[in-house]
Amino acid sequence: MSVEDLQHVDYLENQVVGMDSFIHRIDSAEVIYQPRRKRAKLIGRYLMGDLLGEGSYGKVKEMLDSETLCRRAVKILKKKKLRRIPNGEANVKKEIQLLQRLRHKNVIQLVDVLYNEEKQKIYPFSELYTNMLRLILTEMLDSVPEKKFPVYQAHGYFCQLLDGLEYLHSQGIVHKDIKPGNLLLTTDGALKISDLGVAEALEPFAVDDTCRTSQGSPAFQPPEIANGLDTFSGFKVDIWSAGVTLYNITTSLYPFEGDNIYKLFENIGRGEYSIPAGCGPLLSSLLRGMLEYDPAKRFSIQHIRQHNWVRKRHPATEPPVPMPPSADRRDPWRSMTVVPYLEHLHGYREVDEEEEEDEDELFFGENDVMYPQDFTPAGRLQEDRLEPNGHQGRLSAGLALRSLCVNGTDGESDMENLSACRTRQRSERLSSSSSNPSRKGVSTYSRIRRLSACKQQ
Numbered sequence: 001m002s003v004e005d006l007q008h009v010d011y012l013e014n015q016v017v018g019m020d021s022f023i024h025r026i027d028s029a030e031v032i033y034q035p036r037r038k039r040a041k042l043i044g045r046y047l048m049g050d051l052l053g054e055g056s057y058g059k060v061k062e063m064l065d066s067e068t069l070c071r072r073a074v075k076i077l078k079k080k081k082l083r084r085i086p087n088g089e090a091n092v093k094k095e096i097q098l099l100q101r102l103r104h105k106n107v108i109q110l111v112d113v114l115y116n117e118e119k120q121k122i123y124p125f126s127e128l129y130t131n132m133l134r135l136i137l138t139e140m141l142d143s144v145p146e147k148k149f150p151v152y153q154a155h156g157y158f159c160q161l162l163d164g165l166e167y168l169h170s171q172g173i174v175h176k177d178i179k180p181g182n183l184l185l186t187t188d189g190a191l192k193i194s195d196l197g198v199a200e201a202l203e204p205f206a207v208d209d210t211c212r213t214s215q216g217s218p219a220f221q222p223p224e225i226a227n228g229l230d231t232f233s234g235f236k237v238d239i240w241s242a243g244v245t246l247y248n249i250t251t252s253l254y255p256f257e258g259d260n261i262y263k264l265f266e267n268i269g270r271g272e273y274s275i276p277a278g279c280g281p282l283l284s285s286l287l288r289g290m291l292e293y294d295p296a297k298r299f300s301i302q303h304i305r306q307h308n309w310v311r312k313r314h315p316a317t318e319p320p321v322p323m324p325p326s327a328d329r330r331d332p333w334r335s336m337t338v339v340p341y342l343e344h345l346h347g348y349r350e351v352d353e354e355e356e357e358d359e360d361e362l363f364f365g366e367n368d369v370m371y372p373q374d375f376t377p378a379g380r381l382q383e384d385r386l387e388p389n390g391h392q393g394r395l396s397a398g399l400a401l402r403s404l405c406v407n408g409t410d411g412e413s414d415m416e417n418l419s420a421c422r423t424r425q426r427s428e429r430l431s432s433s434s435s436n437p438s439r440k441g442v443s444t445y446s447r448i449r450r451l452s453a454c455k456q457q
Helices: 003-020 088-099 137-142 151-170 234-251 261-270 277-290 301-305 339-345 396-406 412-435 437-443
Strands: 046-054 058-065 071-078 110-116 121-127 132-136 183-186 191-193 362-364 370-372
Touching: 046 071, 046 339, 088 110, 088 121, 151 183, 151 191, 151 234, 151 301, 234 277, 234 301, 277 301
Parallel strands: none
Antiparallel strands: 046 058, 058 071, 071 121, 110 121, 132 183, 183 191, 362 370
16 A cells, blocks of 8 residues: 555544544434424315325325315326326226216215326316215224124125115126225215226117226136136126125135235136135125126126125124224324315414513413413412422412402502513513423414403402
């Protein structure tokens, strides 16, 4: 190694030593994380909320209609991404066209469609009622150890699936992708069929329901598709998929499985499966009729409606599977996520420390009752606010002065003491808010006028 190289190494060592003098390692617990402030974003007349979910085509977010104040859901679709998906852009256009003509209580309803040519985005808005949840059945099944619904609960969902499927077939539409992941629920238990991206609309004067293409989920495909037939009955494909869905939500299993898609299609093509003994004779009979290998012998919707398991009223022998709370906010009611954006849109902001000198703040007192800081309920004694060490707390001086006012002493000395106390309270309030950021959030929650000493009396 040359002399120049040694000098260069010494220079680097000196630099490293110099850096250690001003770079200090800190513990991660000492890092204070402040979440990014939510800023309002409008798309047309709709105010954007938080993310509800994400699929293969795009993200789904909650929206608020600024004219009707109705909650909506929007699927943000980028044309650039759709072009990378086989038939992606064509499927989206087809789904929009189909949903615009459908109106049924068990089929998701399209409300509006907006296009942004500059950003190359499509915004289809669907219904999201006050009690609507962007919740798929699979989330509920994952929330319980058994991974299945009680029989009476599965029966209610299945009957609604039949109603929606019958309506689609009456409109000449084959869904082709019926599965739990494409079924939405409301808090009152209403089921909605969604995701018509791979659906097919039959010709108005078609002789039958013959179809030639299928793009549905592999585990829910019938044997005629697994065996590669050129043509097949579209309605019987939906019956098979509904049968696999019923099998899944009542047993937590699938009738056909495989290590890969080739093994899966091989098992489906043979049509050999077993039904757990716990299903009972009625449900087993219905599943065998819906999962019939021969499409000609497979149950139709009319046969299913006449089946004894569908017509039977199943007793509620165990509690239903509840809807799990939202994963990000742990909210069991799935409340509206647009509120923080509304606050930003209408000028809501946190109060600075300088503003706190002239504004009252609220605090949570006993029994979580909020009072303005300069107000004391009648009969409250000063000793109630003593700290465990015997010293008066932050509110003790204020309570002492208020007790003077309540007792009727409103002399000139009292007013001087009142002024000095308020000055002391301001300084204490500023130091408390700087050390405890949660108090600053409480102060911005409401504004209550300061009550004078005479008004308190």
